[in-house]
Amino acid sequence: MPEGPDETVVVIGAGMGGLAAAIRLAAAGLRVSIVEARQSPGGKLRQVPAGPAWLDAGPTVLTMRWVFDDLLSVCGTSLADEISLTRATTLARHVWRGGQSLDLFADVAESRRAIADFAGRREGEGFSRFAADSARIFTLLKDTFIDATRPNPLSLSARIGLMRPGALLALRPFSTLWSALSTYFADERLRQLFGRYATYCGSSPFDAPATLMLVAHVEQAGVWIVEGGMQALALRLAEIAEGLGVTFHYGERVSAILKDSAGQSVAGVRCASGRVLPASEVIFNGDAAALPGLLGRPAARPPAPPSLSALVACTLTAPEPGPLAHHTVHFSDDYRGEFEAIFKRGEPPADPTVYLCAPDRTAAGARRADAAADTPERLYALMNMPANGDRHSYDESEIDRCLSAMESRLSANGSALRFDRSRMTVTAPDGYSRLFPATGGALYGMASHGWAASFRRPGARTGLKGLYLAGGSIHPGPGVPMAALSGKIAAASLMADRRSDGPSSRVAISGGMPMRSATAAPLP
Structure with a gap:
């Protein structure tokens, strides 16, 4: 025309x-x-x-590389042709009180062995079932929901196949992620680890649907580190x-x-x-x-209620010899209490789970070859927060309490990391509310x-x-x-x-x- x-x-x-x-x-x-x-x-x-x-x-984190290859195919190119990528063999390191640590790997069999060594043979077997079921859910939803126009429950059922009740039930639509995880793992630490996938869409694992198990398969299919961030x-x-x-x-x-x-x-x-x-x-x-x-x-x-917000501190820190990989998660002692504080009371958790990204580290935790061993390293630290930035102003003292709470959790988990407040940029829910109007700081x-x-x-x-x-x-x-x-x-x-x-x-x-x-x- x-x-x-x-x-x-x-x-x-x-x-x-x-x-x-x-x-x-x-x-x-x-x-x-x-x-x-x-x-x-x-x-x-x-x-x-x-x-x-x-x-x-x-x-x-960059996952689902196929999305970007598909996008760039209309231009006759691919993601790897346009930016420098490294596939992570270690997906993330997970740490609990006292320094208990578990790495997950891109290889399912290697992750199973690591989980069995960490929590016992039955938990390793549970992971095998979990990985298979998360792959099945992703396969069911990839073309019918994820990469498709917005369905309603009936149209989604039709896309999957009304004559395939077993496939529909495999989605576990009426189970929470937390309750579903108990059918795979008796160890609460593993339920914390895989329940964290609910936070990828800003939600609580105690209220989000079990369908979010599919995130496990998305990560197993490839986590990529982008050169330059x-x-x-x-x-x-x-x-x-x-x-x-x-x-x-x-x-x-x-x-x-x-x-x-x-x-x-x-x-x-x-x-x-x-x-x-x-x-x-x-x-x-x-x-x-x-x-x-x-x-x-x-x-x-x-x-529906708004999703999670966050407090994110971008800082420099002295190189740590402890348990720091490119992606590291330090879990709190009371996971349920953490989400109750955020979603029910609308307040920062006193004992937060802390996510760290160390861009100067390889996936497994070694300093990058181009990063001098004695120079400060860059660190991204995140704790989940309520999306109340449109009605609550986070002053310097409240931000400092949140930073101290993160440092206390890191210390309890065996990390000596401390944040250099003189070389730091912090964004709290009120900052996200200003960056993204009408959200209250909700990021998802x-x-x-x-x-x-x-x-x-x-x-x-x-x-x-x-x-x-x-x-x-x-x-x-x-x-x-x-x-x-x-x-x-x-x-x-x-x-x-x-x-x-x-x-x-x-x-x-x-x-x-x-x-x-x-x-x-x-x-x-």
Whole structure:
């Protein structure tokens, strides 16, 4: 179709979902502009200073490499051709009180041996069953849910096969992750370890569905370390998008999504500077909670509690001879109490589990060859927090208490690490609330609590013609590869609607009010 100025697609936000959508649209020949409030791409893939050094302050793990190979195939390239990757043979180190330590490996048999040595033969056998079942769940959901348009329970059942009740039951939709783990592991430390996968989508293992077992298989299929940090992935994707003709407008915050005179279709966006960008379609790559404000509506009550927030400290530390790998998790003594503090009382846990990423270490924990042994090393430290940043300000004394609580847990677990507060950048829930408006600091959209949580996430299509959604709060969910898949789904939906341009795929009009199609998600 002929393209004039109004045929440009505007993408709001240069996060992973927005970049993925823009690349796919531009590769298909559409004119695309990305409007980004900050001065660089990446969204949550950002870096901050720690003294003279810089390090990632957002996601630190790259999985599901096939998502990015699929994305870049439309440009005739692959992820390995564009950035430097190292596959981690050690997935993570896990540490408990007194220095009890367990490494998980990319090789399932090696992990089984490690677990058997750590907790006994029966726990190793339990891991074998767990690994097989997590792979089965992932296989069932990959094409029917993860890499597909947003289903409802009935359509998901149809995709899997209504005549396959065994397959549906294998998903354990009505069991919590914690209760399911007790059928594999008697050792509570192992339930902690694998229950932590619920936090990958900002949820409690005591309330999240057992379906999240699939994360175990995702990690077994490959954890990758990106040379230069995770932001290097966003920077390279932005360069690829520019090479396809995508225009970036950095330092421009969108203040409104514009509609046509009838209020039935998207007409463009207005920036806080007053600049107007006309568009026939808009992809909003931001948290769904922020969308009503851009449409001139009051914020809607979220359909579920917000996900976890975090306190993240990026700092320098003296090289530690102790149990520090590239990814290290120090578990608290009372895992249930930790999540009750966050989700029920809305307060920082007194005894937090602490996740550490040491970018100057190899996966197994050795100092990188290019890192001098006697120089300070960069450290990313995270503890889970309530998403109350829109109503609670974290002052210096409260942040210091959280840092001290993390140091106490590290000490109890046999680590001598201490944070250098003079060379540190800390982001608390109120900081995340400012970075990502309308979230309260929630980093994963809504919490995935209960069997229906995944079906409550908005899909790509909305009730307004020409408006599409992408990002970690949108189907299929949070995480770098999932956000990229949301961009793929948004771009595919947009192009399909351009081809059909009919009421069944866009918006039907009844009594002058837009009515959602069967595939459209409600506007938040």
